[in-house]
Amino acid sequence: ETGVTQTPRHLVMGMTNKKSLKCEQHLGHNAMYWYKQSAKKPLELMFVYNFKEQTENNSVPSRFSPECPNSSHLFLHLHTLQPEDSALYLCASSQASGAAQPQHFGDGTRLSIL
Amino acid sequence: GQQLNQSPQSMFIQEGEDVSMNCTSSSIFNTWLWYKQDPGEGPVLLIALYKAGELTSNGRLTAQFGITRKDSFLNISASIPSDVGIYFCAGREETSGSRLTFGEGTQLTVNP
Numbered sequence: 485e486t487g488v489t490q491t492p493r494h495l496v497m498g499m500t501n502k503k504s505l506k507c508e509q510h511l512g513h514n515a516m517y518w519y520k521q522s523a524k525k526p527l528e529l530m531f532v533y534n535f536k537e538q539t540e541n542n543s544v545p546s547r548f549s550p551e552c553p554n555s556s557h558l559f560l561h562l563h564t565l566q567p568e569d570s571a572l573y574l575c576a577s578s579q580a581s582g583a584a585q586p587q588h589f590g591d592g593t594r595l596s597i598l
Numbered sequence: 599g600q601q602l603n604q605s606p607q608s609m610f611i612q613e614g615e616d617v618s619m620n621c622t623s624s625s626i627f628n629t630w631l632w633y634k635q636d637p638g639e640g641p642v643l644l645i646a647l648y649k650a651g652e653l654t655s656n657g658r659l660t661a662q663f664g665i666t667r668k669d670s671f672l673n674i675s676a677s678i679p680s681d682v683g684i685y686f687c688a689g690r691e692e693t694s695g696s697r698l699t700f701g702e703g704t705q706l707t708v709n710p
Contacts, residue, residue: 525702574641586646592640
């Protein structure tokens with residue numbers, strides 16, 4: 485059971501498609517994160533939002549566009565992706581960013597780019 | 599950027615054996631976290647450590663925050679088949695704000 489819910493769990497899309505990943509947290513946290521997890525590599529931080537404001541963009545290509553309408557919801561809009569973008573995309577939340585609080589993860593969206 | 603060296607990369611053990619894995623960094627960390635990830639799921643927090651020398655247990659799991667603040671250890675005692683999974687360390691540098699750095703993971707296989 486997780487307090488962080490991600491949808492869809494699996495997504496297959498072509499390089500010209502536009503799709504969105506959704507994350508919702510039920511933990512009352514104020515910080516939310518997007519990570520990319522590829523095989524044989526450490527988790528890569530993509531974006532950080534704190535109280536709905538983006539505080540970090542880890543040099544992510546513009547074909548990934550995050551949106552955080554409130555502290556409970558986080559989206560990742562995808563367009564014109566490349567085959568190397570195939571990976572597991574994980575959302576996480578914590579009480580606040582910049583504080584010594586652990587991050588809690590969702591189960592991820594497995595993305596495959598054809 | 600900062601990298602964590604997590605070892606071993608994989609372990610194959612018999613049920614009932616104890617397991618030890620560790621992470622080291624080249625810089626000082628003020629937080630160490632240990633996560634477990636099962637296939638098809640996201641990482642689940644096992645133990646959080648916030649002070650040098652801190653030793654914390656969670657059931658059969660014990661983790662320690664190294665005295666030098668550059669390493670952490672996770673031990674699993676009397677392993678069981680459901681311990682199978684990938685174990686990740688994660689740390690937060692003093693100067694990194696909210697950013698967590700993750701190790702590459704230790705794949706644990708437990709043979710019944």
